[in-house]
């Protein structure tokens with residue numbers, strides 16, 4: 001009867017609507033279930049009475065086990081449901097209403113609560129209406145991505161503020177743990193904390209390599225830490241450990257350095273400054289690190305390409321991408337009238353390293369062997385023309401001046417020359 005393709009019966013009218021109808025019921029029931037789970041939690045907490053403050057964790061574990069056993073789900077899942085229920089009932093009631101009205105799914109509600117819970121209450125309240133509006137229109141994947149972007153942006157803007165507030169709390173304390181042992185806690189800026197661990201580790205590794213050393217790296221690190229703080233020196237002064245400094249790699253998008261604060265950085269769409277292995281730091285802090293003389297590895301990157309423009313005084317040989325950029329910009333030797341291809345040139349520090357020159361785009365130029373010699377021994381003065389994007393001025397022993405412009409221009413980005421504010 002259906003041999004002719006045109007004779008297929010049309011789809012049952014409303015079949016999709018039937019599916020969606022059950023979906024609505026699932027959402028309504030999900031909201032109801034979460035409400036009841038939170039009521040159960042409150043009952044548990046109330047029953048724990050006065051002891052709940054001390055044994056809050058035990059109460060929650062008991063509830064988790066009870067719920068998991070009864071629902072025949074894992075304790076982990078039960079814990080997530082309890083947390084979600086509490087978040088929706090107490091922090092995001094409008095989202096619970098949206099779930100009960102089947103305008104969002106439980107998955108959306110979970111992503112929303114998990115995401116916003118990362119934020120401080122003020123920020124959370126700011127973002128919530130926008131987040132909920134998104135949840136009501138976007139599919140789960142797009143919602144998750146968009147919410148993540150919103151949260152990251154909001155956090156960067158307040159990064160400096162939050163850092164300042166947290167900085168006030170810095171302190172050192174000792175926690176006894178028995179057996180004659182104790183932890184020393186140092187609460188301070190993360191960059192410094194990594195520098196401390198970095199230096200202690202570097203020294204400890206040097207000691208570990210000494211013949212006859214039997215301690216583990218962890219043990220040596222702990223000993224070095226106390227020796228340095230108590231005596232100011234490492235026990236026995238192994239010569240190899242002297243002068244070891246920690247290197248903390250700070251990556252600063254050059255564009256961010258030109259802007260006023262983290263809000264401007266976020267508005268310009270620039271990446272925040274980052275410390276390798278840690279994450280974003282306030283731009284004000286990054287600026288300090290860039291200008292200061294501390295032992296940070298300062299890495300300036302181009303806003304669009306991410307190419308390293310400067311490593312300051314931390315490294316004499318330019319990193320390979322910086323070397324390539326210097327040669328690409330000039331295309332040939334930067335000696336007056338010279339046509340030697342840059343690929344056959346040496347990359348010269350215009351202000352010599354020993355005179356304080358930096359390994360930075362604005363202090364590097366390719367020179368052929370001949371012009372390199374003339375520059376160093378021929379009585380010529382060579383300097384880069386400030387803010388020119390790579391032009392070099394040669395002054396002859398007779399006082400005549402020649403400006404050699406590079407084949408291509410690279411926008412100039414550099415940290416402020418103001419002294420660091422500390």
Ligand SMILES: [Zn+2]
Pocket residue numbers: 333334335338339340367368369370371
């Ligand atoms: Zn040359």
